[in-house]
Amino acid sequence: MKKKFSGVVVPMITPVHADLTIDVPAAEKLVHYLTSNGAAPFILGTTGESASIGRAEKKKLVEATVKAAAGRSIVYAGISGNAVTDSIEDAHHYQDLGADVFVATMTSYYPADADQMLRYFTLLADKVPAPLIIYNIPATTHLSIPLDVVEQLSTHPNIVGFKDSERSVERLERSVSLWKDRSDFAFLTGWAAQSLRALQLGADGIIPSTGNLAPKLYDTLSRSVAEGNGQVAENAQLKADRISEIYQKDRTLSYSLPALKAMMSAYGLCQACMLPPMFQLAADEEKSIKNFTLSQFGDLEAINTIK
Template sequence: MKKNNPYKGVIVPMISPLKDDLSVDKQAVKKIVSNFLKYDVAPFIAGTTGEASSLSFQQKKDLVEATVEVAKGKAVVYAGISSNCLPESIEMAKCFADMGADVVVANVPSYYPLTDAQAARFCEQLADASPAPLIFYNITATTGYSIPLDLIEKLSYHPNVVGLKDSERDEKRLDQALDLWRDREDFVHLIGWAAMSGYALKNGSDGIVPSTGNFTPKLYADLYANALNGNWQQVEQLQQLTNNLGALYQKGRTLGESLAALKVIMDEQGLCGTQVMPPIYCMENGVEADYRKEVKAFLSNLNL
């Protein structure tokens, strides 16, 4: 882990709190971000957990505005700029940087199957145009494309590119990435595979990006702090606990269904409502009622 690089630590891919009319609930944003700041956790707005592919540009601006108001100067603010339209990604990068986001994050387009040459050209054009530091985001589960590590290695020397957030569930790839970048002070590796947080930190990753941190930021802050201090037995215990909490809303559900379930947990904690953006929809009333009972019992046993 780098000592002097700001893009490290616990970075939570924040859910996007919405009102019933699908407008951004700015007060809920501020409540969630304030909860992050208690534990020195940074917000990542408009990522996969934030339903970014379904949000309008205006909704994203509202999220950035509310987040920056609370977090500016207290935590690094990461803002997603992913789009299938390159000019739109560039416009978002410029807009969010002007609004106070510290770093922007982008995955490759996800509609047309990409060749490696196409992906490289897209990433280079985005890096050339970005007014803010840029982190690339590899998430094969939604894009259908795995950004080759040799492409990232080439991009890592671009003056605007500061890191990779990798959510691909491939241990061999993870080890190869850490071998490439653990000693690079100017380029960070962030693990988006939450179940491997402890392993990645032990082997040279610079930060963790866990969606479960939306309602358990303290546990991940503790996991990271113990990793910094080399307390690996405690890290393993916290890893298992956070894995169980992740399963509470992820196990047996599609990605979209898990996000709706996550918002129910957030609602139970008084952090936001349950509204999600179509094509994701809220749990049906009877299903939600049963799920709330399960959540209450689970969290009560853990004193969360």
């Protein structure tokens, strides 16, 4: 069953200048790179530093993304925040600019129980003008959305999917079993290291941050699973893991994202600039990461290819 919200969705980094404004040409270039390699862009997510971007700059990014996608793919736009009225207002602006579907986490300041989560997402889904995907990421919100809550929300006519970045094999397996046979509700994993396992179980899509560098590699992985070519899919996952390790190993999120941008800058996909409270890596470390990445994986064509 091929669902509308499925396949490879890349949580796109946000290209910025040193003055902290959106680098529009780089954003357009990156969107073209993703869409021409089988992936759809998900902007204003965790990898995209959404919590650090002002609302005016967010609109610029949405506009640039929609323009560059030019109807070739779905545009996923994050509307997460701590003020539900802002999230609703942003959703209306983003729809006017051409975004297709919204993605939202739970708020991340106050603690919330299951009933409050259920009521929050119901309110949001009632008010936003396009479909909503629920996003669970305890690493940043410090809240875990119970799967029973997601199951209740899955019957809402404006809630179309669930992205889960929580690292639990048991939870992953249960999620797939709950929704793989639902034509109206999609499950997408944000646990990139389990992309192969999730797809083999029957997940609808994957949302890997390393897809910013190697979208075609994940497209190959996804297609190979669908075609029953397990060895090719396994080789793609192994290579993706090797790429991911360069920027993720022994780093917290606030240091892995600058490392990811450093790797991408080696390929001319963006500048290595970051938005506070994250900052660009020290020059020596950035140079080391760039040189190592290029020596290990070659050019953009090579990094996207299984050899």
